Amino acid sequence: MEHNITPKTDTNDPSDVAETERVARTAPLIYVASLSDYNNGELHGQWIDARLGIDEINEKIAVMLANSQDPGAEEYAIHDYEGFYQFQVGEYDRIETVHAIAEGIQEHGEAYAAYVELVGTEDASLDTFDDCYRGTYATLTAFVDQFVDDMGWPEEIEKFGERTGLGPYLSIDYSDLESSMRMEWDVIEGEEGVHIFTR
Template sequence: MNPEQTPNTWNSPEGHERSIEQTPPSIYVASLADYVNGYLTGEWIDASQDIDTIREEIQAMLATSKSEAPEEYAIHDYEGFGTLRLAEYEDIERIAAIAEGIKEHGEAFACWIDHTGLDPEDWHQFEDAYLGTYDSIEAYADQMIDDLDLEATLDDSVPESFRSYVKIDRDALVRDLEYGDIWHMDFDGQVLVFNSHI
């Protein structure tokens, strides 16, 4: 699920560039007082750290403010959260919990939260819901066929003279799976597959 990425750059707020290589879930936190007064005071923070460390880094960023006694901050950008969108004033505890899940399971975890809208007490269901990442939904069906050893079962069960007439209808399998047992989403050039009953 986490293929190696080649180093690249992307634009953070106000045109700041940041090199990334296997970047953990991160948030760009900025001082609101400075922002309102036309200054840019902010910092990229690794969101997969413990909540106390994240808060300490936010306070350290605010301590560099050009404004007097800045207290408020906002999230102006983020990276590594899959399809999930974070609000400017997203709860830091929720962000840390999501980032912990991403650190353990990859960005599929955030995509699943985004799609299901489940509350944190139900996030433990991800491990049962997530069926894997594939090049296509057809590749998932092929994996199912291989895991069940269906071709070998047909070889053993069907007389050789009839074997060429007996085939597994993969397209029908895909269609039926999509109508009942699974749902999937495209992400980062691949397909994330989930159990629709969880």
């Protein structure tokens, strides 16, 4: 649930403000808000870098709740986020889940966010990502060109053509190959290019 809140904190800890200001806008951030304050028409929460350790994130949430004007503030929700690319952080997603995704984004950028959106949070991990990620390219055509070159098909076709005299009649149908890859592999378009995953 996005409320498009401008990243800032209304807690009384100045170090948290400075920390948030130092974080790049593309860093995976979550805005964690006190639910009792929200239900009473008050906005009380804090932007937190989701790449921090889980214990540190939970500690910051506890401090935020302790600083609430409502002495009974105990529950929280994620009311905004940024830096997760196309992945949509849920209001009640577990901190462990959000942290794991933030770590993946820290290491692999938008490609990891695209992967989590593709397979779901339960099946996503850095290990499974590494198993099926084939790279990010400007276009699918660029990937097909690289794939064909890596496979050595142009050289093989040339050799076969020389042996058989069929060279003028042999070629690679790049358009058909591109269509086949779209059917057999997962091709996800993003801000940074086209992310390729095997199934």
